[in-house]
Amino acid sequence: MDNNSNLIKNSIIILSFFVIVTAFYFLIGQDKTKLPSQLIDRPAPTFKVQDLLESELIRSEADFKGNITLLNVWASWCPSCYVEHPFWKDYAKNKDLTLVGLNYRDTKPKAMKFLREQGNFFEWNLFDENGRLGIEFGIYGAPETFLIDRDGKVRYRHVGVVSPEVYQDIFLPLVEKIKKGF
């Protein structure tokens, strides 16, 4: 009987230990790619940058207003962007959102070469040569994709490649929510 109660006590202690460790794992050991953006439910940062293809055009956060926008951060030096890009090609065929590129820390000739070879499916591209706009958006690198609503508010940020599955499971429900007025 005493042995049994000791066994129960020890089991409770061991179980509690595992519960605490698991809680720590989920609360602290987060995947850094899952860190939420500081911009969620806030207006996109204010900026003024050159359009990649039309240098004389200066783009700003005001350009996001009126449409639901997917802002994709890409660069010619980013291997994952080459993996992701075919998705945007398929997306562009029947898209219902404005697809905008943010060319991050790149040179114009290399960025143009990327778009020539991989295809340009973006309606327009922001040219962030020195990475300062990227910092305003709090980005970690490329690729990243922001979902911006009609009021210019950031509703979601995805770090990493957007695949058909990611779009279907994560973006689409949010897009539907935005369309209904959030």
Add this chain to the structure above:
Amino acid sequence: MFKPLFTTNTSKLIVIILFGLFSSSAIATIDTYEFNDPKLEARFQKLIYELRCPKCQNQNLADSNSELSMDLKNIVYEKLIKGESDQQILDFMKQRYGEFILFNPEMSQSNALLWGGPIIFLVVAIGVFLRWYSNNRVIDNE
């Protein structure tokens, strides 16, 4: 019979290449920030040790050579030269990258477990030890 993986000449070449790689990274870490005021330089050093490289695992801006860290270091430098306070610079970083960018995050509701965790562990450990100790003492007396 043991057969060496590389010939002597290949081994030498590998060593030379490795030296080359390490020396280039050593060159890359030399900072080129110039300060007229040593106090400003001390504040710069303190800030880049306090700020975490957002895309690296457990590295501060001072130790990281990533391009993002370089950009953030440049911003710290520019803001110091412009006369901004340490708190203004930390707030700027926090607004964009959250608490995660601070190596010593301020205590908040979301990280309360992180701060309180070690104390909880200590209390549990002492409790378990005292229980074990009192149980054993009873057995000794018998």
